[in-house]
Amino acid sequence: MRNxxxxxxxxxxxxxxxxxxxxxxxxxxxxxxxxILWGYLAGLQAQPMNHxxxxxxxxxxxxxxxxxxxxxxxxxxxxxxxxxxxVLEGRIIAMVYAPAGTERITVLLDDTQGAxxxxxxxxxxxxxxxxxxGGQNAYGTAFAIEEAWGLDMNDPTYLLRLLGSGLxxxxxxxxxxxxxxxxxxxxxxxxxxxxxxxAPISRLWxxxxxxxxxxxxILASTIMTVLIAVYLFGITPTxxxxxxxxxxxxxxxxxxxxxYAISAYVKxxxxxxxxxxxxxxxxxxxxxxxxxxxxxxxxxLQSLSELFPLAWxxxxxxxxxxKGGGFADVWQSLTLLAAFAVTMVLWGGVAxxxxxxxx
Amino acid sequence: xxxxxKAVSATDLRVSYGKVIALAGIxxxxxxxxxxxxxxPNGAGKTTLINVLTTMLKRFGGQAEVAGWxxxxxxxxxxxxxxxxxxxxxxxxxxxxMDNLLLQGALHNMSRVAARDAAxxxxxxxxxIEVAQRPVATYSGGMKRRLVYARTMLHNPxxxxxxxxxxxxxxxxxxxxxxxxxxxxxxxxxxxxTTHYIEEAEKFCRRVIVIDKGRIIADGSPAELKANGxxxxxxxxxxxxxxxxxx
Numbered sequence: 001m002r003n004x005x006x007x008x009x010x011x012x013x014x015x016x017x018x019x020x021x022x023x024x025x026x027x028x029x030x031x032x033x034x035x036i037l038w039g040y041l042a043g044l045q046a047q048p049m050n051h052x053x054x055x056x057x058x059x060x061x062x063x064x065x066x067x068x069x070x071x072x073x074x075x076x077x078x079x080x081x082x083x084x085x086x087v088l089e090g091r092i093i094a095m096v097y098a099p100a101g102t103e104r105i106t107v108l109l110d111d112t113q114g115a116x117x118x119x120x121x122x123x124x125x126x127x128x129x130x131x132x133x134g135g136q137n138a139y140g141t142a143f144a145i146e147e148a149w150g151l152d153m154n155d156p157t158y159l160l161r162l163l164g165s166g167l168x169x170x171x172x173x174x175x176x177x178x179x180x181x182x183x184x185x186x187x188x189x190x191x192x193x194x195x196x197x198x199a200p201i202s203r204l205w206x207x208x209x210x211x212x213x214x215x216x217x218i219l220a221s222t223i224m225t226v227l228i229a230v231y232l233f234g235i236t237p238t239x240x241x242x243x244x245x246x247x248x249x250x251x252x253x254x255x256x257x258x259x260y261a262i263s264a265y266v267k268x269x270x271x272x273x274x275x276x277x278x279x280x281x282x283x284x285x286x287x288x289x290x291x292x293x294x295x296x297x298x299x300x301l302q303s304l305s306e307l308f309p310l311a312w313x314x315x316x317x318x319x320x321x322x323k324g325g326g327f328a329d330v331w332q333s334l335t336l337l338a339a340f341a342v343t344m345v346l347w348g349g350v351a352x353x354x355x356x357x358x359x
Numbered sequence: 360x361x362x363x364x365k366a367v368s369a370t371d372l373r374v375s376y377g378k379v380i381a382l383a384g385i386x387x388x389x390x391x392x393x394x395x396x397x398x399x400p401n402g403a404g405k406t407t408l409i410n411v412l413t414t415m416l417k418r419f420g421g422q423a424e425v426a427g428w429x430x431x432x433x434x435x436x437x438x439x440x441x442x443x444x445x446x447x448x449x450x451x452x453x454x455x456x457m458d459n460l461l462l463q464g465a466l467h468n469m470s471r472v473a474a475r476d477a478a479x480x481x482x483x484x485x486x487x488i489e490v491a492q493r494p495v496a497t498y499s500g501g502m503k504r505r506l507v508y509a510r511t512m513l514h515n516p517x518x519x520x521x522x523x524x525x526x527x528x529x530x531x532x533x534x535x536x537x538x539x540x541x542x543x544x545x546x547x548x549x550x551x552x553t554t555h556y557i558e559e560a561e562k563f564c565r566r567v568i569v570i571d572k573g574r575i576i577a578d579g580s581p582a583e584l585k586a587n588g589x590x591x592x593x594x595x596x597x598x599x600x601x602x603x604x605x606x
Contacts, residue, residue, distance in 0.1 A: 001468065002468040005465050005468045005469075005470075006465055006466045006468065008465065009461070009462050009464070009465020009466055010462070010465070010466075012461075012462075012465070013451065013454070013458070013462045013465075016454055016458060017451060017453060017454065020453040020454060020494070021453045190449055190450070190451075190452065191445065191447045191448075191449030192449050192450070192451055194415070194445065194449060195445075195449045195510075196466075197415060198413065198414075198415070198438055198441075198443055199438065199466035199467075200435045200436070200438035200439035200466070200467065200468075201435065201466065202435070357415065357416075357417060
């Protein structure tokens with residue numbers, strides 16, 4: 001009973017701190033801005049771009065492909081020079097030309113059109129990608145995405161679904177670092193951690209109280225952000241979102257345990273940023289499959305990526321968003337995440353307990 | 360629960376930090392209801408002694424009991440019976456004074472209602488009831504000090520350890536605190552403190568222990584310590600330590 005009362009007290013205190021210092025609100029706003037911006041940009045990509053006129057040359061091998069594309073409004077010109085003149089005169093935004101018997105594709109773009117030109121280029125590229133059959137060419141990356149994630153790049157909403165899959169992991173990662181590491185360092189600086197050390201309960205309960213409170217906040221933030229993505233932008237996961245919530249929970253708990261351990265050892269916030277930010281957070285962000293598909297990495301980097309817990313969460317996320325996966329498809333990743341969470345919580349708990357003992 | 364007539368009982372306490380000896384064999388027995396001042400120069404070992412007795416330091420030689428409980432083996436019981444007011448105002452500054460006290464109540468297994476009642480009562484005693492809902496960050500230094508004291512007393516501890524309790528307080532607040540401590544010890548509960556204000560220690564404490572270089576070099580009532588003709592306790596301490604007194 002004593003432990004439960006203290007646990008609830010510590011949880012309340014921790015949540016109040018995150019609310020009063022506006023850390024939670026700022027993190028949430030941050031996540032919402034990212035999802036809206038990303039969703040808007042991805043949405044632009046997903047819209048049919050028939051109003052963007054793209055010239056093709058009659059008889060060119062790719063003319064038919066462009067004509068049948070739902071993403072550009074192809075206009076046929078009798079020869080390359082006529083199409084080029086149309087671009088230069090501003091009548092069309094781009095021209096695409098692929099001489100027969102070569103592998104070269106030329107795109108002439110009116111880059112004075114700004115965002116519209118870039119969108120047109122992206123849509124041309126996407127259309128062309130749909131016709132190629134892989135191989136060691138410049139489009140290998142795109143095919144690796146399709147193969148690894150089961151994502152059809154001809155689907156106009158593919159960028160939106162990419163957003164959905166990476167969003168939860170990004171929110172969990174950033175919030176775990178902010179809520180646990182920075183907060184504990186603030187407690188070291190202000191001395192409140194030594195006040196908690198005097199509580200007549202095991203110090204592990206103190207860590208547990210903080211952990212549970214922050215896990216609830218991270219889950220709330222993650223769920224809200226993903227729901228915005230789902231309802232505002234119509235991203236439709238094909239698998240169960242509960243699996244993603246479970247993966248987010250385990251990942252968040254593990255990352256917070258890790259951050260508690262690091263922040264117990266480092267002297268101040270600046271050192272924490274250096275120790276946790278560069279060697280841990282950035283590689284996890286870049287190499288876990290949030291921003292770039294792991295499948296495009298060289299073998300050695302793929303092996304390294306497999307060591308990151310966030311990569312295990314991304315496997316669950318990809319299964320949920322692209323493959324319609326169930327528990328049977330992701331249980332291995334979830335088991336790894338559970339082992340990570342338990343190990344890190346123990347490490348963080350012991351580190352913080354030691355910190356509280358030594359003044 | 361064990362019963363002990365002694366508030367604190369310590370035998371041959373030894374602590375060292377590398378080559379620096381902080382406590383060099385302290386024997387100590389404190390009676391309940393007798394306010395005690397620990398005095399001595401900086402680095403004498405006063406805070407280390409308090410850290411041992413409040414279970415914050417586990418690596419030490421010798422034996423120590425607080426209210427009959429061994430501080431090593433029964434640290435949770437010890438912590439449930441004591442209050443510690445550290446030198447620093449280690450408060451949650453973004454939170455209100457009331458929230459700070461409610462946390463202390465929860466940590467000591469008080470129901471929410473009981474904690475709120477106790478907090479209201481002690482905040483009123485410390486003249487902080489009007490600002491109870493304000494963030495601590497908006498408090499003056501003296502108000503924060505009084506809030507730390509209020510937090511120390513909230514759960515009605517048997518023994519309180521106060522490290523420089525009146526530093527930063529104006530005269531009125533200092534005397535209000537001393538009166539509160541006197542009333543507290545009158546209920547047969549124990550106050551162990553260090554202070555910068557020797558004359559206050561002389562006035563309010565019935566026992567003074569002077570520590571230097573990790574050893575007790577004088578122990579007695581203020582009158583006993585001045586038996587050799589010194590006019591003030593400060594003179595006694597300066598004579599004993601041969602140093603400028605900072606605490």
